[in-house]
Amino acid sequence: MSSERRISKDELERFCRDALTKYGMNEQDAEITGKILTITDAFGIHSHGTKNLHPYLQKIRAGGIDPKAVPEFVREGGAFAVMDAKDGIGMASGYKAMRKAVELAKKSGIGYVAVKNSCHFGAGASYTNLAARQGLLGIAMSNTDPNMVVPGGKGMTLGNNPVSYAFPRAGGHPVILDIALSATAALKINKAKTYHESIPDTWMVDPDGRPTTDPQYYQNGGALLPVGAHKGYGLSLLVEALSALASGGNFCRDVKSWCFDLPSKNRVCHAFLAVDPSLVCPDGNFAERAEELADYVKSSPKAAGTSGIFLPGEMEWNRYDDGCKNGIPLPEDVADSLRKASEETGLKLNWSDSANG
Numbered sequence: 001m002s003s004e005r006r007i008s009k010d011e012l013e014r015f016c017r018d019a020l021t022k023y024g025m026n027e028q029d030a031e032i033t034g035k036i037l038t039i040t041d042a043f044g045i046h047s048h049g050t051k052n053l054h055p056y057l058q059k060i061r062a063g064g065i066d067p068k069a070v071p072e073f074v075r076e077g078g079a080f081a082v083m084d085a086k087d088g089i090g091m092a093s094g095y096k097a098m099r100k101a102v103e104l105a106k107k108s109g110i111g112y113v114a115v116k117n118s119c120h121f122g123a124g125a126s127y128t129n130l131a132a133r134q135g136l137l138g139i140a141m142s143n144t145d146p147n148m149v150v151p152g153g154k155g156m157t158l159g160n161n162p163v164s165y166a167f168p169r170a171g172g173h174p175v176i177l178d179i180a181l182s183a184t185a186a187l188k189i190n191k192a193k194t195y196h197e198s199i200p201d202t203w204m205v206d207p208d209g210r211p212t213t214d215p216q217y218y219q220n221g222g223a224l225l226p227v228g229a230h231k232g233y234g235l236s237l238l239v240e241a242l243s244a245l246a247s248g249g250n251f252c253r254d255v256k257s258w259c260f261d262l263p264s265k266n267r268v269c270h271a272f273l274a275v276d277p278s279l280v281c282p283d284g285n286f287a288e289r290a291e292e293l294a295d296y297v298k299s300s301p302k303a304a305g306t307s308g309i310f311l312p313g314e315m316e317w318n319r320y321d322d323g324c325k326n327g328i329p330l331p332e333d334v335a336d337s338l339r340k341a342s343e344e345t346g347l348k349l350n351w352s353d354s355a356n357g
């Protein structure tokens with residue numbers, strides 16, 4: 001088999017939806033989850049895409065995710081709301097929370113939704129893009145179980161709490177940034193562990209708090225390093241405040257790992273913000289001004305040997321457009337995880353590249 005396979009976007013969404021409904025999830029939430037996982041793979045963010053479908057199914061079976069959960073808004077004001085996700089899958093609660101933030105922003109100019117008792121919501125870009133596609137600026141964030149060291153410390157104290165933003169522009173896809181606040185995503189460390197590969201010594205520390213190139217220390221006394229040292233550390237606390245503290249949910253010390261502790265409820269917290277520029281911007285021309293900003297950045301002087309300057313998310317959008325047209329390319333580890341889900345559910349997965357199979 002080749003190291004990379006292609007599959008149509010519609011087929012991948014269909015497979016995810018059918019697998020989740022077979023495990024007891026209602027069709028709407030299963031469809032939302034399948035779309036978000038598939039979009040993430042189309043962006044090329046494979047660590048957070050359909051590779052995780054099989055672990056989600058395992059977590060449902062182990063009792064760590066309630067597939068029949070019905071998220072509930074437990075508090076609401078003019079421009080804010082608080083959701084209890086009821087231990088359901090994070091994509092369903094995340095999608096509904098961002099839609100609520102957009103709804104509030106269209107009334108008040110800004111909308112803020114905090115979510116508690118949720119599970120891993122994948123890539124934040126899926127939610128911020130939802131806002132940007134409607135002409136709004138979107139921000140999404142989530143706390144995680146402790147996996148990151150604090151400056152001057154050792155061991156896992158804080159989560160690497162991902163943050164994403166997106167805003168529309170007049171002449172192209174939205175500008176999107178989606179980052180974890182560690183030097184790299186934890187799932188990349190897990191991948192290196194699986195394949196016994198070394199990692200840069202700027203990614204994590206060993207049990208004594210010293211930088212290491214050995215990913216085997218992860219979950220064995222080591223911890224991820226924050227991006228930008230004190231900068232990532234400080235922003236991680238901001239995410240805890242907006243997601244966990246404001247919602248009344250669990251913060252770092254009380255959050256369980258979604259993937260290393262399958263039977264336990266993850267109970268992470270999220271926060272979603274939306275701003276409606278049509279209400280805020282005096283001239284009502286936010287997207288046009290965003291296009292001017294994009295042109296300014298992309299036309300700036302280029303470094304020697306550089307072919308071009310990309311906006312945040314532009315490379316991901318190029319992959320997305322190609323994947324929608326020619327099928328989404330999936331690395332071998334993702335294909336292998338999907339095969340496991342196929343075997344476990346008895347559902348067939350129809351690849352686009354049968355000649356390479």
